[in-house]
Each structure stands twice: as structure tokens, then as C-alpha cells.
Amino acid sequence: MCGIIGIVGSSPVSSRLVDSLRRLEYRGYDSAGVAVAANGRLERRRAEGKLRNLEALLVEQPLPGTTGIGHTRWATHGAPSVRNAHPQMAGRVAVVHNGIIENFAPLKAELIAEGRRFESDTDTEVIAHLIDRELSGDVDPLTAFQAALGRVTGAYAVAVLIQGEETLVLGARRGSPLVVGEGQGEMFIGSDALALGPFTNRIVYLEEGDSVAIDHRGARIFDRDNVAASRPVRVVSAASALVEKGNYRHFMEKEIHDQPDACQHTLSAYIDPITATVSSPGMDFATVDRLMIVACGTASYAGMIGRYLFESLAGLPTEVEIASEFRYRDPALYPGALCLAISQSGETADTLAALRWCKARGITTAALVNSHESTMAREVDVMFPTHAGPEIGVASTKAFTSQVAALTALAIAAARQRGRIDAAEEARLAALLLEAPRLIADAILDDGWILPVAQEIAKARDVLYLGRGAMFPLALEGALKLKEISYIHAEGYAAGELKHGPIALVDEATPIIVIAPSDALYDKTSSNMSEVIARGGRVVLITDAKGASHAPDGATVVIAPACDPLIAPLVFAVPIQVIAYQVAVLKGADVDQPRNLAKSVTVE
Numbered sequence: 294m295c296g297i298i299g300i301v302g303s304s305p306v307s308s309r310l311v312d313s314l315r316r317l318e319y320r321g322y323d324s325a326g327v328a329v330a331a332n333g334r335l336e337r338r339r340a341e342g343k344l345r346n347l348e349a350l351l352v353e354q355p356l357p358g359t360t361g362i363g364h365t366r367w368a369t370h371g372a373p374s375v376r377n378a379h380p381q382m383a384g385r386v387a388v389v390h391n392g393i394i395e396n397f398a399p400l401k402a403e404l405i406a407e408g409r410r411f412e413s414d415t416d417t418e419v420i421a422h423l424i425d426r427e428l429s430g431d432v433d434p435l436t437a438f439q440a441a442l443g444r445v446t447g448a449y450a451v452a453v454l455i456q457g458e459e460t461l462v463l464g465a466r467r468g469s470p471l472v473v474g475e476g477q478g479e480m481f482i483g484s485d486a487l488a489l490g491p492f493t494n495r496i497v498y499l500e501e502g503d504s505v506a507i508d509h510r511g512a513r514i515f516d517r518d519n520v521a522a523s524r525p526v527r528v529v530s531a532a533s534a535l536v537e538k539g540n541y542r543h544f545m546e547k548e549i550h551d552q553p554d555a556c557q558h559t560l561s562a563y564i565d566p567i568t569a570t571v572s573s574p575g576m577d578f579a580t581v582d583r584l585m586i587v588a589c590g591t592a593s594y595a596g597m598i599g600r601y602l603f604e605s606l607a608g609l610p611t612e613v614e615i616a617s618e619f620r621y622r623d624p625a626l627y628p629g630a631l632c633l634a635i636s637q638s639g640e641t642a643d644t645l646a647a648l649r650w651c652k653a654r655g656i657t658t659a660a661l662v663n664s665h666e667s668t669m670a671r672e673v674d675v676m677f678p679t680h681a682g683p684e685i686g687v688a689s690t691k692a693f694t695s696q697v698a699a700l701t702a703l704a705i706a707a708a709r710q711r712g713r714i715d716a717a718e719e720a721r722l723a724a725l726l727l728e729a730p731r732l733i734a735d736a737i738l739d740d741g742w743i744l745p746v747a748q749e750i751a752k753a754r755d756v757l758y759l760g761r762g763a764m765f766p767l768a769l770e771g772a773l774k775l776k777e778i779s780y781i782h783a784e785g786y787a788a789g790e791l792k793h794g795p796i797a798l799v800d801e802a803t804p805i806i807v808i809a810p811s812d813a814l815y816d817k818t819s820s821n822m823s824e825v826i827a828r829g830g831r832v833v834l835i836t837d838a839k840g841a842s843h844a845p846d847g848a849t850v851v852i853a854p855a856c857d858p859l860i861a862p863l864v865f866a867v868p869i870q871v872i873a874y875q876v877a878v879l880k881g882a883d884v885d886q887p888r889n890l891a892k893s894v895t896v897e
């Protein structure tokens with residue numbers, strides 16, 4: 294995750310850009326840079342390392358002008374260095390960018406073939422060249438900007454300067470957050486409201502696919518189809534600026550929408566898109582004979598998904614243990630075992646106790662945590678980070694998908710380290726995984742299916758969730774989400790288990806939510822759906838377009854983006870989160886703080 298800022302100001306801009314970047318350092322800080330449009334030119338200053346290095350450079354080599362952009366970087370494409378620091382420039386264009394451009398390699402090859410020269414390893418530089426190329430077609434800057442972005446796939450937020458346009462900053466978001474700030478005769482754009490706190494508290498939250506042109510007169514906003522759009526202005530208090538709900542009704546809704554950015558930032562800790570390699574920092578899985586995953590609740594379901602991948606990709610025997618049960622069964626331990634705890638908070642007492650039990654018996658311990666300074670993070674031998682950012686809603690959403698993303702990356706790394714896949718397969722799997730942020734963003738888009746499905750579920754007393762393979766843990770997660778925020782009883786089952794008893798529960802009052810992408814298991818699951826429908830059960834089928842074309846008669850079909858089975862748990866997590874959220878809203882439940890629950894359960 295990186296931080297971006299843009300200012301169309303009425304006073305010297307470079308120190309104001311730095312003030313804003315200081316508020317964005319939590320999003321990454323391996324290099325930083327600013328650029329201004331002044332005196333008919335674009336000028337740039339960049340420095341590796343902490344922001345203070347950029348500040349020192351600006352003292353020696355100050356920048357003029359009142360309009361500029363800035364960036365603090367968490368490296369995804371290309372090692373941390375000055376030449377890979379943003380702003381990236383090409384011709385008349387300077388760009389700062391947060392996100393991943395999935396198709397940067399073919400675009401870069403296309404541009405090089407036209408004779409364009411690149412100075413960095415970054416994907417961002419491709420955007421600068423695309424805009425610069427469009428400008429040579431003698432079109433206005435906004436049109437060139439929008440046309441260039443039309444060539445790009447991925448999850449991103451960008452801010453752009455154009456040479457000669459000294460009161461204009463362009464911006465756009467797809468899958469990563471971007472806000473506009475309204476000042477007195479000045480306008481701002483940034484990764485979040487916190488970044489704009491020194492300048493204004495009047496914030497406009499851009500929506501998925503929006504682009505914007507800001508100048509002294511204000512902001513012109515355009516939707517995903519480049520049609521003029523208006524977005525509400527909100528007054529955001531400084532105190533809530535870091536964790537504010539924005540346009541969302543609840544933190545849970547915001548955090549569902551944060552998932553593309555959280556997934557992309559988490560993946561950037563494990564995948565190098567330039568070398569198409571995947572790493573497991575601090576752990577060589579070739580030295581691991583057995584993996585014991587310990588976790589609670591949603592985190593344990595992430596672990597169950599990880600188990601499918603560690604075993605199928607890496608051939609690593611893996612078990613997933615409910616942490617609160619683990620040590621009381623006095624489990625057989627193996628000298629070459631690795632105990633991996635999964636925890637958003639890093640403080641869950643049951644999970645911590647299981648970790649300590651293993652550590653006391655000489656087992657190597659690791660923790661996949663979102664809180665990098667937590668007790669678990671400090672006590673284990675190896676800490677694997679997720680980068681979901683603060684998760685305020687008690688019901689886990691972006692933490693869960695970030696855990697699944699990290700586990701998928703670690704399973705690929707383990708497969709490579711254990712000699713199960715070659716470099717080409719590692720690169721192929723890495724590329725598939727890097728598609729997840731964009732496909733999660735697509736899954737979040739509501740084409741009108743949510744409300745009718747939620748209205749049906751909200752009337753139910755009991756709900757069953759079914760899935761096969763990696764969709765089985767997702768069925769468990771979907772049931773937990775519904776239970777914990779809407780208080781409707783729900784159970785998740787392996788779809789094949791239904792006929793061994795639970796089918797007795799099926800009647801016309803019991804919705805059955807079936808999670809079934811059109812993968813190798815679809816036909817088997819389809820038979821289960823027919824069994825349910827034949828008994829008067831009401832099926833809600835969550836599938837992709839291909840699965841929808843084979844849906845059993847009578848099923849209500851929800852279509853999620855088609856995706857490779859490797860990332861189906863990430864993409865299909867969204868519909869089950871959204872169903873639970875919308876049902877809870879319909880029932881007037883306290884979505885962010887459901888009764889009887891706590892965000893981190895620090896008692897056994």
C-alpha cells in the first residue's frame with residue numbers, strides 16, 4: 294500500500310506535500326518523492342528511505358510552484374530505490390500510484406516497441422507513458438488521462454500532473470481508496486482523509502471507477518463510464534480521520550470495500566511482480582515436515598483454506614486445529630513440525646495458549662497476524678504479516694481475505710521451496726494471485742442482486758451454507774458471518790455431507806446458500822442442490838457465469854466474477870460477506886458491534 298497526495302494550491306506546495314506524506318507514512322515508507330508543475334516545466338525530487346531524507350533534499354534543492362503531487366512508497370514492482378521512487382515521469386506527465394497494474398508487462402513491451410525508453414522497474418511508469426502517448430494525439434489532458442486508464446487492468450489509485458497545466462491535478466481510483474478535499478480556492482486529492490487533514494475537513498469519497506480533475510474552481514468527477522457524476526461532500530473530524538467510515542454506513546461495509554487494497558498490500562509483502570517470484574520471509578518450508586495451523590473462528594476458516602493449498606500445491610501435510618481444543622487433546626507433535634497461528638489481533642487467548650504450548654515443547658512457531666507488534670508477533674520465531682489496516686468492525690472481513698491471500702502466497706512459496714513446482718509455474722500462480730484485488734473489486738459491485746436475496750434470508754429462522762473443497766471453509770465462514778451480525782441461526786456444511794443427516798432440516802422455510810464456482814466439483818454440488826430443491830428447499834446459488842448457465846431450475850442465482858480456482862476463496866468471500874451485512878442491516882442489528890461479541894477475545 295502506498296500513500297498519494299495532490300494539491301492545486303494558492304501557496305508554495307512542496308512543504309505542504311511533505312506534511313501530507315508524513316500522515317501517509319503508515320501506508321509505506323521505503324522511498325518518497327514529490328513533483329510540481331511550475332514555470333512551464335515538471336520538476337521532481339525523490340529520496341530512498343524515510344520521509345526525512347526527502348525533506349533534507351528539498352532544503353538543498355527547493356521546488357517552486359503551488360501545484361504538485363507526492364508519494365510515499367511500499368515497494369511492489371521494483372526494489373526500493375530513487376529510480377523506482379514515485380513520481381514516475383514520461384514526457385509531459387508525472388504520476389504517483391498506489392496499487393498493481395496487472396498488465397504492465399505487455400503494455401511496457403508495446404511502448405518499448407514504439408521506441409519509448411523506461412528508466413525504472415515500476416509498473417507505474419507505464420501509466421505515465423500511456424498518458425503521454427495519448428497527449429501526442431492533441432487531446433485535452435482529461436481525455437488523454439481517461440483513455441490511458443482504459444488500457445490498464447488492476448487495482449489502483451493515481452494522481453497525475455501534466456506539463457504546462459499548472460492549476461490541474463488528475464486522479465482516478467479502481468480498487469484502492471482516493472478522496473478529494475475542498476479548500477478555500479484550493480483543491481486536494483489523497484489516499485485518505487487523514488492525508489488532507491492539514492488543509493481541509495470537507496471530504497469527497499470517490500467511488501469505484503471514478504476519475505476526477507481538480508483545479509482552483511473545484512472538482513469535476515466522472516464515473517466508471519466517464520460520465521459526469523456528483524458525490525456528496527462530508528465534513529470529517531480530524532479525530533476520526535484515520536479510521537473513518539467515509540460514505541459507508543458501517544465500518545464493516547467500509548472494510549468490505551477496503552479488501553482490494555488490503556489484499557494488494559498484503560500480497561506485496563510476498564510477491565515480487567517483476568521477477569514473478571513468491572517468498573516466505575524468514576521461513577524455508579523445505580525444512581518443514583508438517584504444518585499445524587492453530588486459530589479461532591474466521592481465522593481458523595482461513596487456515597482451512599490454506600490447508601487445501603499447502604497440501605495440494607506444496608505436498609506439505611497440514612492440519613488445522615481449533616486453538617481452544619488443541620492442547621487439551623495432548624496432540625502428537627513432530628520434531629520437524631511448524632506451528633502456524635493465524636490471528637487478526639495477535640492477542641486471542643486460545644490461539645496464544647496453543648502457540649505457547651508448542652513453543653514450550655520445542656516446536657518452531659510462526660504467526661500470520663495483522664497486528665505486527667502484538668503478543669503473538671513478538672513471541673513467535675517467524676512473523677508473517679497481513680496488511681489489512683485497522684479492522685474496526687467486530688465481524689472479520691478484510692482481515693479474513695488478507696489471511697487467505699497471504700496463505701495462498703505462502704503455499705506457492707512452499708511449493709517452490711519443496712521442489713513441487715518450477716519457476717514457470719511459480720510465475721503463473723503469482724500472476725493469477727495478483728488478479729485477486731481487481732476481481733474482489735468486481736465482486737463488490739452490486740448489480741442489484743443483494744437486496745432481494747437479503748430480504749429472503751432475513752425472514753429465515755435457520756440457514757444452511759454448503760460448499761465443496763475450498764468452498765467448504767467458505768460455507769463455514771458465511772454461516773459465522775450471518776450468525777454473528779444478524780443473530781439468525783446458520784450452519785455451514787460440506788455439500789456432500791447434506792444427505793448424511795442435515796437434509797432432514799430442509800423445508801421451504803430454510804434457505805440453502807450454495808457456494809459453487811464452475812470448477813471440477815460443480816457437477817457434484819449441483820446434484821446436492823437438486824436434492825434440496827426436490828424437497829422444497831430454497832437454494833441461493835453463488836457461482837460464476839458458467840455455473841449460472843447450468844444452475845438447477847428453481848435456484849436463485851448470484852453471479853460472482855469468473856476466476857481461477859486458486860483465488861476463488863478470495864473472490865467468493867465477498868458475496869457471503871455482503872449477504873450477511875445486508876441481512877443484518879435489514880434486521881436493524883448493531884452491525885459493527887454485535888451483542889455478546891468482542892473484536893479480540895483475550896480470555897480463554
Ligand code: AGP
Nearest residue numbers: 590591592636637638641688689
Ligand atoms: C470473526 O468475524 C469473529 N470476529 C471471530 O471469529 C474472530 O475471527 C476470532 O475471534 C479470531 O480473532 P483473531 O483473528 O483476532 O485471532
